[in-house]
Amino acid sequence: MNEKDILAALTQVFHDVFDDDDIVLTAHTTADDIDGWDSQAHVLLIVAAEQRFGIKFRTAELESLKNVGHFVQLIQTKLEGR
Amino acid sequence: MEQLPWLPPHPDLGAAISQTKRMDDPLARLTEAIRLAGYRRDFILTARLDKLVTTGLAEHAAAARLTPLRVALLSSHTMDHLLPAIRVAGLQRRLALSLYVAPYGMYRQALLADDPALNAFAPQLVVLALDARDAPLQVPLQASPAEVEAAVRERVDELRLLWRRARERYAAQVVQQTLVPADPPLFGSFEALVPASPLALIERLNTAIRDAAREDGVLLLDLAWQAAGYGSGLADPVRWHQAKQLISPSLSPLYGDQLARVVAAATGLSRKCLVLDLDNTLWGGVVGDDGVDGIQLGQGSASGEAFLAFQRYAVQLARRGVILAVCSKNDLEVAEAAFAHREMAIERSAVAAFVANWDDKAGNLRRIASLLDIGLDSLVFVDDNPAERDIVRRELPEVAVPELPEDVADYPARLAAAGYFEAASFTADDAGRGRSYALNAERKAALSQASDMDGYLRGLDMVLRATRIGAAERVRSTQLINKTNQFNLTTRRYTEAEMARIADDPRAIALALRLEDKFGDNGLISVVLARPDAAIDTDELLIDSWLMSCRVLGRQVEVAVLEVLAAAAQAAGWRALVGEYRPTERNGMVAEHYPRLGFQQRPAPMGAEREASFWRYELASRAPLNHFIQVQA
Known part of the structure; x- marks a missing residue:
């Protein structure tokens, strides 16, 4: 999967978790840009992304997520490392 | 990891949720959400389902039953x-x-x-x-x-x-x-x-x-x-x-x-009855084709042992109070003959309702529910045939129809995992329930032989025992209060603690009633809670709850119960009883209960529910009551 595919799939994950099909993600999107993206929703996003991509994030990686671009890169690294 | 494997998969639950989300009518949305909740779902779809009902759940709960x-x-x-x-x-x-x-x-x-x-x-x-x-x-x-x-x-x-x-x-x-x-x-x-x-x-x-x-x-x-x-x-x-x-x-x-x-x-909402298909569910093969000796059941083959193990699990469930029923496409004689197989673990007499014919299964499940006087929402239907399961789910959404694993060896674990029969108590009465349903069948047979109703009732030699509800009766009484829907005048549900609070009031009359007859002990069959209430006169005693198991319907038990209650109330110095009827979708059979017993309609007290009706029974001038039950209070 390239970055574009991952972003598209991740967008679908956001749509499902927030039950909102109008969310548009870019590499620069952060928690501040999306209504309801609090610490609880963050865990849901992580677990939903793990389920969608078949990967598992490490504890340390979860703390360093800054924005959607970073999220996509991390997923890509994980997918390549499989 | 696959969760809730007993729930059927939906072809596209996500799309169905999106479609439901666009419905304007909140009640229609809630009704559809309840239906969709019965499909297999991961945590994301489950959360989306929940969002469908975050508004309007409380307001529309009653309308959605x-x-x-x-x-x-x-x-x-x-x-x-x-x-x-x-x-x-x-x-x-x-x-x-x-x-x-x-x-x-x-x-x-x-x-x-x-x-x-x-x-x-x-x-x-x-x-x-x-x-x-x-x-x-x-x-x-x-x-x-x-x-x-x-x-x-x-x-x-x-x-x-x-x-x-x-x-x-x-x-x-x-x-x-x-x-x-x-x-x-x-x-x-x-x-x-x-x-x-x-x-x-x-x-x-x-x-x-x-x-x-x-x-x-x-x-x-x-x-x-x-x-x-x-x-x-x-x-x-x-x-x-x-x-x-x-x-x-x-x-x-x-x-x-x-x-x-x-x-x-x-809350008394667990299921009560396990309805079993026969061919390829309780044994391998088709008894109509293979004959009683040709079916696979019991020692000798791995699959025969697996069917036997499933039967034994059903027998164990029956011993803890789950009612067993059979629903099979078969000739009745052929299906019953199979129970003579020497390895059969389920005895024919343990099956409270046995329906085998060539009609559709949805109709037969309705028949089973009515034979047993229980709701369709008390049934769990186990059938190896996916097509039958599908039809029943479509026709009777109230019936639980678990998805089953390929191998019958995994049936017991699947049934247990689904948790249909979760219990909140276990008493000796539960252990004897199968027997009591079998006895009921005998009573029905006796009724068809008796030439007149009075003769039948007199011949039953009924004895009603009334006990004030104390610690010993509390568990069973609470259980009955919470699961009785049809013969229930007010359908108030109570926890054990609430029950204790009502029954322990010295001015209240809280009765647990047991009925024996010549066929055996029916166990606890009725509960009456009467208490003073600030909204009615100080010399009136309000019947807060009156309910009875449908197993003893049509035997004048309620008349004898009134006799016990009236005598106790009069002895305690009350002038009148006040009965309340709160209609629900399920309790239409008792709409005329109070007038039938000679109560006179009275105005509703302040703060009563709009649909409720109130009835007064003067204790001093009460007429003798006619029934064929010996009363021990």
């Missing part, structure tokens, strides 16, 4: 991410749950320090969801068994204090979650030989919690026993360190279901 219930979750781990799954699992069991979550880790304060928010919520059920990391026992690793015992005692006593608070303050039913070991063993297999090792401590604590719960009438959410079903989604250290979650969000549908089934059991 849901029982509203307030549940407080007091927890030592984060629960917020589990709420959608708990509510959706509630919908699936016809419960409209409103949930209150105490701030994380504040479960003691919530109960001990008079929390105003919790007081305002007034929970009917309190869940203490604790985990093994909370308040670890302070004993050194080398502690003796006696020291461990003392520490366990102290901890359990603290829990019992919390339980008592919940009951005294809110008359709430308490559900205690058992502790799931969070940390790996220190000693390996030697662990249990060290009394104060972490796993040995938790195991000892769980045992003590279970014993205390049994004594105190507290229900368990036995997560420790269910842990295997959660795999690594339980006590995942990553989720714990990140968000203090004991249960991973991905496992929330399973947790929600397990909690909701305990809540449903406490």
Whole structure:
């Protein structure tokens, strides 16, 4: 999967978790840009992304997520490392 | 990991949810959400389903035939991410749950320090969801068994204090979650030989919690026993360190279901009857084609043993009070003849309703429900044939129809995992229920032989025993109150604690009634709660609840019950009884109950429900009552 595919799939994950099909993600999107993206929703996003991509994030990686671009890169690294 | 495998898969649940979301009518949306909650779903779809009903659930609960219930979750781990799954699992069991979550880790304060928010919520059920990391026992690793015992005692006593608070303050039913070991063993297999090792401590604590719960009438959410079903989604250290979650969000549908089934059991909404298909469900092969000797059942082949094991599981369920029924496409004689097979574990006489014909199964399931006087929502239908399962689900959405594994060897585990028959109590009456349904069949046969009704009733030699409800009768009486829908004048549901509060009032008359006849003991068949009420005159006694098991319908039992109640009320100095009828969708059969017994309609008191009607029975001028029952009060 390239970055574009991952972003598209991740967008679908956001749509499902927030039950909102109008969310548009870019590499620069952060928690501040999306209504309801609090610490609880963050865990849901992580677990939903793990389920969608078949990967598992490490504890340390979860703390360093800054924005959607970073999220996509991390997923890509994980997918390549499989 | 696949969750809720007993629920059927939906071809595209996500799209169905999106479509439902666009519905304008909130009741239609709720009704559709209840239907969709019956499909297999992961945590994301479950949360989306929950969002469909976040508004309007309370207002439309009655119209959607849901029982509203307030549940407080007091927890030592984060629960917020589990709420959608708990509510959706509630919908699936016809419960409209409103949930209150105490701030994380504040479960003691919530109960001990008079929390105003919790007081305002007034929970009917309190869940203490604790985990093994909370308040670890302070004993050194080398502690003796006696020291461990003392520490366990102290901890359990603290829990019992919390339980008592919940009951005294809110008359709430308490559900205690058992502790799931969070940390790996220190000693390996030697662990249990060290009394104060972490796993040995938790195991000892769980045992003590279970014993205390049994004594105190507290229900368990036995997560420790269910842990295997959660795999690594339980006590995942990553989720714990990140968000203090004991249960991973991905496992929330399973947790929600397990909690909701305990809540449903406490509310009398568990299912009651296991309806079994025959060919290729109870034995291998088709008895009509292969003959009784040709079917696979019992020792000699692996698959024959697997069918036998499933039959034995059904027999065990019957022994704990689940009613057995048969629904099969077969000639009746052929189907019944199969029960003469020497390896058959289920006896023909243990089957309370036996329907074998060539009609459609939906119609036959309706017939079974009516034969047994129970609702369709009390039935679980097990059939190996996916097409039959599909038709029944479509025709009768109230009936639970589990998806089944390929191999019958896995049927018992699947039925157990689905939790249809979750219990809130177990009494001797439950153990004898199968027998009592069989007896009823004999009574029906006797009725068809008796030339006249009076002769039949006289010949039954009925004896009604009335007891004031005390500790001994409380469990069974509460159970009957919560599961009786048809012969129930007010359909008020009470927890054991609420029941104790009403019955222990010295001015109240709370009666548990048992009926024996020449065929045997019917057990507890009726409950009447009468109490003074500020809204009516001071010399009037309000019949708060009057309900009766449909098993003894048409035998004038209610007439004899009135005689007992009237005599007790008159002896206590009351001038009149006041009966109340609150119509529901299920209790139409008692709409004329009070006028039939000679009550006169009276104006409704202040604050009564609009649909309710009120009836007065003058005690001094009462006429003698006619029935054929010997009364022992």
